[in-house]
Amino acid sequence: MFRPRIIPVVLIDGRGHAVKSVNFKNKIDLGDPVNTVSIFNAFRVDELVLxxxxxxxxxxxxxxxxxQDIASEARMPFSVGGGITCLEDIRNILSTGAEKVVLSSIAIERPEFVREAVDKFGSSSIIVCLDVKSNFFGKKEIYINSGKRNTKLNPLSTALLMEKMGVGEILVQSIDNDGKMKGYDLALTAEISASVGVPVIALGGAGNLQHMLELYRSTCVSALSAGSLFVFQNNQHAVLVNYPKQQDLNCFRNVR
Incomplete structure (x- = not known):
């Protein structure tokens, strides 16, 4: 029976280390990302985002x-984002063995680039990540450059524009909830996933399977992703790469 994809997200810093952040700050070093991928292999994860x-x-x-090192180790589909500025970057990433690329800042600054990428590589190869954060007044807006610059763009309007550009999937990430392990931004995810016709992946805040199940029941998301949930043993940030057992994931079946 159908269940949503459950996707670990591995963040990589400028040293090539796997890390985890809280609100896009306070990074915790997790070590070699190739080793992390190797562990996820053993858990037979659905797919990865790097x-x-x-x-x-x-x-x-x-x-x-x-x-290339990660691709030689990975036994699951994986998507990659980070610093993409041209079609040649996408070609080079896909040539390493990645199934999809994740566009973020470039997609917000140049929406027409999404259309160019879709025309060249197909919509199934292109994900756009929307990093959303509350401004000083509590209004949710799109941020770029790893959360450092506020574009003042509306998340829903931006998601609809990305759909118009032909994107295959939209990754909705809550900066406010990042790393806190207290649950997803239900309102944000519900609004976007109910309004667009492309698959939506939720990210930011999951601390347990119940958070994922709650989101899946109350929104139209097609995939659930997380970082801290799959690399920490608990909310005290004791490092332990993990993934739910297949029988534990049965809770998602027949929910819709």
Whole structure:
């Protein structure tokens, strides 16, 4: 029976280390991302998302050498984002073995680039990540450059624009909830997933399977992703790479 994809997200910093953040700050070093991927292999995860969180601000592409090492180890589909600025970057990332690329800052600054990427590589290869944060007045807006710059764009309007550009999936990430392990932003995810016709992936705040199940029951998301949930043993941030057992994931079946 059908269940949503459950996707670990691995963040990579400028040193090529796997890390985890809280509100896009206070990074905790998790070590070699290739080793992390190897552990996820053993758990037979559905798929992975790999994001270089320093690439855009450093004006560089995620390391292709690192991606080749990861691809040689990975036994699951994986998507990659970090520093993409042109079609050649996408081609190079896909050539390492990645199934999809994740566009973030470039998609917000140049929405037409999403259309160009879709026309060249197909919508199924393109994900757009929307990083959403509450401003000083509590209004949720799109941020870019790893949460450092507020575009003042409305998340829903931006999601609808990305759909118009032909994107295959939209990853909705809550910066406010990032790393807190207290649950997803239900209102944000519900609004976007109910309004667009493309699959939506939720990210930011999951601390247990119940958080995921609550979101899946109350929204139209098609995939649930998390970082801290799959790399920490508890909310005290004791590092332990993990993934739910297949029987535990049966709670998602027949929910819809």
């Amino acid at each position: 994001l270089d969180i320093d690439a855009t601000n450093s004006q560089r592409l995620i390391s292709l050498d690192l991606l």
